[in-house]
Amino acid sequence: MKRTMHIDRLGIISKILLIGFIFSILSSLVVIVVWSLAGRWAWPHLLPENFSLRGMQELFGGYSGAMETLFFSIGLSLVVALLAVIIGTMTARALVFYDFYGKRVIDLSTFLPIIIPGTVFAMGINVIFIEMGLSDSVAGVIVAHLICSLPYAIKIMTDITQAFGRKLEEQAAVLGASFRQTMAFITLPSLLPGLIASGCMAYIVSFSQYFLTLIIGGGTVMTFSVKMVPYLQSGDRTLASAYSLVFVCSTLLVFIIFEKTIKKFYRDESRYYFA
């Protein structure tokens, strides 16, 4: 009897703590939404005194160039994500299916960009990029972003490649499928969840880069992240929140479109073969 009461109380405490945790995540995001639409919101009011579309106009009004930057930035990060998924898949196959000289070293070195600080890498690589003519260029920013996002893509792809193995591929080959057919109808569909996950991860790593883009891009390559930070520093919370809101929403939108298109593409493709 006493024990059940003890467990009940523990259960209630644990629920309260959990609700607190979830609340601390959601509330801070709600505050951003409210701030982005706030007009005047002085101390000590708990709610804005009036609302205004000033923040939204700044972003969508066409005079600040925010939308152009956003679309350019999305495009750049999509390229990084695509490259990361391709290279990640190739690396994962090599690491999972083959034994070769230097495997351990490569396995460990693919992980280095996660552990070794981005600031160290950014300042070190910038000088080399200047010599290679990659500094202040879109290509340079893409290469730098790719280096940062690859470890995640490789990790995700290695896990799923390992889990899936190569039995089905071998069976397809035995049954006379060509390399291309095996790729299109066996390998890629089975790796699909990993492809989506690693693509999303690489996208977000690239899209979020501020410091690296600032150094390598030198202010010439303007991404949304770089454009946003001065507003975060300015103390104008309406504009800062509006930029942040668009940043987060655009990411979610890209993820949803990304996942829907890939899944739809595969459903249409495979209908004739698996139905």
Added chain:
Amino acid sequence: MRKAVPYILLLPVMLLTLIFIGGIVNVIIQSLGIIPSLGLYKPTLSYYQEVLSRPDFLSSIAFSLYISFVSSLLAAILGVLVCALLVGNGLAKGKIMQITKIPIVIPHTVVALLIINIFSQSGLLPRLLYALGLISAQESFPSLLFAPNGIGIILAYLWKEIPFVVFFVISIMANISTTLGEAAQNLGASPGQSFRYVILPLCMPAVKNAFLIIFAFSLGAYELPFLLGATAPKALPVQAFIEYTHSDLLHRPYAMALNSIMFFISLIIVVFYYRLLQGNLKKIER
């Protein structure tokens, strides 16, 4: 031919890794005072000596270590707690887990704004406390942001890193809980005992792993200390960048010496990480 296949598959990643390593090597060479374009050719340790004797640089190093250590340790502890709560309530999958993943996709720059909105002296928390009559004026709320105690930066890291630890640990904890945890309880252990003696020890490698990753990251990240930090002491990456962009180009080696110090600390972390990985492999092989 077949022998070449893995190397062909690895070609792009090896190329990118070479660029990465080139960047790091460049940092170390310049930190030794070898920058031909500035007319510096002679290797010397004097920049390190100077960095390690100047009080402002030393306080930068101490400040960065303090921020990373406190935020990562708290994130690991609280992350494990949240994990246990989620698993204990059968919520390791589903909607709540989706919400937990949100902070992972929010960039650090936006997290800084979230923290400012809530914890600055004109933020929502002091307003709430004022409305409840708990503080009498704006100024009686302690200044947590832009303060030498770094609390704002730590709070921001916690918001971002607790969910990361949860994400990193939850699947393994849920797994152990339904198998070995329940077995322990069938043998008469209380839920607390089963957690303390069975589930937690088995999750520790994953927790340590997560700790090392966030420790290394927060040690070398520029954004949060830049947006939420005090004028002094400055975090290592911020201080390094100031030296890097100094109008006197001869300050470059100082920047690189600071970067090298960050690099060597993270190298120690890599060694720990690698040993942890080896330990896990041995356990599995046994």
